[in-house]
Amino acid sequence: xxxxxxxxxxxxxxxxxxxxxxxxxxxxxxxxxxxxxxxxxxxxxxxxxxxxxxxxxxxxxxxxxxxxxxxxxxxxxxxxxxxxxxxxxxxxxxxxxxxxxxxxxxxxxxxxxxxxxxxxxxxxxxxxxxxxxxxxxxxxxxxxxxxxxxxxxxxxxxxxxxxxxxxxxxxxxxxxxxxxxxxxxxxxxxxxxxxxxxxxxxxxxxxxxxxxxxxxxxxxxxxxxxxxxxxxxxxxxxxxxxxxxxxxxxxxxxxxxxxxxxxxxxxxxxxxxxxxxxxxxxxxxxxxxxxxxxxxxxxxxxxxxxxxxxxxxxxxxxxxxxxxxxxxxxxxxxxxxxxxxxxxxxxxxxxxxxxxxxxxxxxxxxxxxxxxxxxxxxxxxxxxxxxxxxxxxxxx
Amino acid sequence: xxxxxxxxxxxxxxxxxxxxxxxxxxxxxxxxxxxxxxxxxxxxxxxxxxxxxxxxxxxxxxxxxxxxxxxxxxxxxxxxxxxxxxxxxxxxxxxxxxxxxxxxxxxxxxxxx
Numbered sequence: 476x477x478x479x480x481x482x483x484x485x486x487x488x489x490x491x492x493x494x495x496x497x498x499x500x501x502x503x504x505x506x507x508x509x510x511x512x513x514x515x516x517x518x519x520x521x522x523x524x525x526x527x528x529x530x531x532x533x534x535x536x537x538x539x540x541x542x543x544x545x546x547x548x549x550x551x552x553x554x555x556x557x558x559x560x561x562x563x564x565x566x567x568x569x570x571x572x573x574x575x576x577x578x579x580x581x582x583x584x585x586x587x588x589x590x591x592x593x594x595x596x597x598x599x600x601x602x603x604x605x606x607x608x609x610x611x612x613x614x615x616x617x618x619x620x621x622x623x624x625x626x627x628x629x630x631x632x633x634x635x636x637x638x639x640x641x642x643x644x645x646x647x648x649x650x651x652x653x654x655x656x657x658x659x660x661x662x663x664x665x666x667x668x669x670x671x672x673x674x675x676x677x678x679x680x681x682x683x684x685x686x687x688x689x690x691x692x693x694x695x696x697x698x699x700x701x702x703x704x705x706x707x708x709x710x711x712x713x714x715x716x717x718x719x720x721x722x723x724x725x726x727x728x729x730x731x732x733x734x735x736x737x738x739x740x741x742x743x744x745x746x747x748x749x750x751x752x753x754x755x756x757x758x759x760x761x762x763x764x765x766x767x768x769x770x771x772x773x774x775x776x777x778x779x780x781x782x783x784x785x786x787x788x789x790x791x792x793x794x795x796x797x798x799x800x801x802x803x804x805x806x807x808x809x810x811x812x813x814x815x816x817x818x819x820x821x822x823x824x825x826x827x828x829x830x831x832x833x834x835x836x837x838x839x840x841x842x843x844x845x846x847x848x849x850x851x852x853x854x855x856x857x858x859x860x861x862x863x864x865x866x867x868x869x870x871x
Numbered sequence: 872x873x874x875x876x877x878x879x880x881x882x883x884x885x886x887x888x889x890x891x892x893x894x895x896x897x898x899x900x901x902x903x904x905x906x907x908x909x910x911x912x913x914x915x916x917x918x919x920x921x922x923x924x925x926x927x928x929x930x931x932x933x934x935x936x937x938x939x940x941x942x943x944x945x946x947x948x949x950x951x952x953x954x955x956x957x958x959x960x961x962x963x964x965x966x967x968x969x970x971x972x973x974x975x976x977x978x979x980x981x982x983x984x
Contacts, residue, residue, distance in 0.1 A: 584959055631981045632873045634958035 479525055480516055487530040488513075488600025489678065493572035495537050496635060502579075502597065502625050504541060512537035573598065573682060574637050581649040582633045589624035594653045595660065596621055598682075599675055605660075608856050644693060647686065651699050651755060654683050658703050662710075663857060676707055694749045698756030701742035705762035708735035720863035724771040736766045757786045776805035793819045797830055809837040825854035829864065836870075845869070872955045874913065874982035875962040881949035881975050883921065898972035902965075906954060911965065917950035949975070953982075 488509065495505035512533045526532040580593040595601045607617035627633065638646040661675025680703050687700045712730035713721055721727075743763040746756045761782045768774040783799035797819055804812035813834040821827035828851035836844035848868030852861045886892065906912035921940040928935045940947060952969070956962040959979070966977040 582959075584963070630983075631979075632956075632958040632962070634960050638960075 479529075480513065480520055483516070483525075483529040483533065484513055484600055485675070486678075487533055489576070489598035490530065490573060491533050491537055492597050492600075493576040494534050495541065496576060496579075497572055498538060499541055500635070502628060504544075505537075506597065508537040508541040508544070509533065511540040515540075571637070574685060575635055577650055577653070577682060578637050578646060579628060579633060579635050581646075581653050582628070583646065583649060584631060584633055585624055585627060587649060587652065589620055589627075590649050591653050591656050592617060592620050593624050595657060599657055599660070599678065601660070643690060647690060647693060647696060650686065651683075651695060654679050654686070655699055655702070655755070658683075658706075662706060663860065676703070676710075679703060680707060694746045694751045695753040695755050697742050698746050698753060698759045701739045701746065701759035702755055702762060704735045704742070705739035705759060705766050708732040708739065708766065714859065718859050719866075720859050722863075723765065726771075728769065728771075731766070739763065740766060752785070752789075754786060754790050757782055757789070761786075774805070776802055780806050793821050794824075794826075797821060797827055800834075801830055804834060804837070809834045813838065823854055825851045825860070825864075828854055832864075832867070872957060873962070873984070875954050875956055875959075876978075876980045876982065877952045877954060877962075877966050877969055878978040878980065879949045879951065879969070879973055879975050880946045880978065881973075882946055883944070886920075895973055899969075902968055902972055903952075905968075906952070906965065911954045911956060913953040913955055915950070915952040918948060921947040 491509045491512070492502070492505050495508050496502055499505050499508065515536055516529075516533065520526075577594060577598060580597055581590045585593070592606055595606045596603070603618050603621065604614050606621075607614040612620075658676055658679035661677075661679055680700070683696070683700045683703055687696045690696045708731050709723065709726060711732060712726035712728065715721060739759065740763050743756070743759050746752075746759070761779050764775055764778050764782070780799070780802040783795070783802050786795050787799060797816060800812040800815045803815065813831070816827070816831050816834060819827060828847055832844050832847035832851055835841075835847055845868045848864050852864035852868065855861050855864070887895075903912060903915060924940040926937045926939070926941050928937075954962065954965055956965065959981070962979050962981075966979040970977045
């Protein structure tokens with residue numbers, strides 16, 4: 476099924492909002508204008524075909540719509556409309572605009588849950604239901620979170636700019652957290668028929684690459700980039716031709732993207748030399764260990780367990796504990812791992828149920844494993860993931 | 872330009888000794904001077920302790936007056952400065968200096984436009 480407008484929306488929404496925010500100086504007006512443009516596209520494109528540059532068409536149409544809207548509003552009037560029209564003729568620095576928007580969305584005066592929601596909404600162009608699903612919160616809660624965050628940006632005067640050199644190291648931390656969340660949303664889409672939303676991964680990598688270029692001396696930015704590259708390298712081996720999921724252990728490693736693997740490994744090596752470890756660098760190192768193993772049984776799980784011990788020292792969260800338990804099961808067997816997993820407060824998180832099911836299966840508790848796989852299948856909104864889990868549940 | 876309220880929150884209890892207070896007041900005076908020189912200063916005030924406060928409410932039978940602050944807490948509003956700044960980052964920079972001088976948390980809050 477092809478959905479050209481949907482494709483353009485996913486790929487270009489954030490860029491369009493970023494550019495329009497520079498023209499208009501207001502996030503709500505920018506989003507409104509971009510949404511207007513997509514409404515016009517939905518009417519015209521099926522009839523007239525896609526324009527040569529859909530992204531350019533959306534930005535131009537959004538700008539014209541905004542100018543019309545401002546003209547109609549007596550308070551703003553012709554002068555402001557003209558100013559917007561003139562600014563529209565400046566050369567467009569998309570990267571700069573996107574960075575500006577991301578630093579605004581990830582401003583420390585906003586709480587992290589608001590930063591994440593705003594970035595996914597404004598840069599990722601995700602719908603509020605998709606964002607709500609990704610963060611396991613009710614839709615009205617997420618909608619309210621976004622409205623409040625935008626209101627704070629406007630009322631408190633959070634500036635639309637990239638921070639100066641003196642603040643950059645500190646201000647980049649929330650940006651990294653948000654980019655990684657976008658990447659994960661792209662890699663394992665929370666809803667919809669496809670397993671991945673490659674455009675989101677691509678966008679997350681693109682933004683992270685840009686940040687990495689901007690901050691070459693910040694190892695965590697490099698670490699995050701390496702982490703994304705090493706995970707994305709497995710993308711070609713992760714699904715069958717009909718889109719079904721293939722787990723890491725079952726993947727045909729010859730299909731991994733060697734260029735991405737080598738780039739990721741090279742960044743991990745240069746990070747190790749800097750000797751300033753952090754959570755993203757450690758996770759990148761875990762994935763580098765996977766990427767070195769020629770076959771799944773050749774994986775150095777002891778090295779991975781050591782890296783997870785380091786990660787637990789920096790970020791002792793339930794999800795890290797869950798991932799560490801997977802490594803622990805490989806090194807010390809499923810029984811001690813299940814003991815740890817059973818204590819985690821992650822009920823409703825499909826990865827938790829999947830790990831638990833695999834451990835039960837490894838312990839020969841087939842009936843419980845089947846039930847747990849079904850629970851996992853019920854907890855994911857991703858159809859490819861669900862199909863895999865239901866297939867797996869029948870095996871016990 | 873936007874207008875911001877910088878509120879100083881201080882712990883309840885007796886005021887610090889003069890030896891502690893004196894450098895803080897000197898620091899605040901310097902900060903006020905810098906705000907004025909930068910054209911950012913609007914207004915500033917220090918408040919008497921919360922036990923000097925009175926709350927008045929409008930009731931069916933007339934005004935209801937109670938002794939003490941509106942909320943009892945471990946901290947209270949000790950004083951405030953109103954400033955003008957181009958954006959929140961600029962306002963937070965002034966707030967950061969005020970926090971360093973007073974060693975107290977500063978709430979930065981925008982005025983309605």
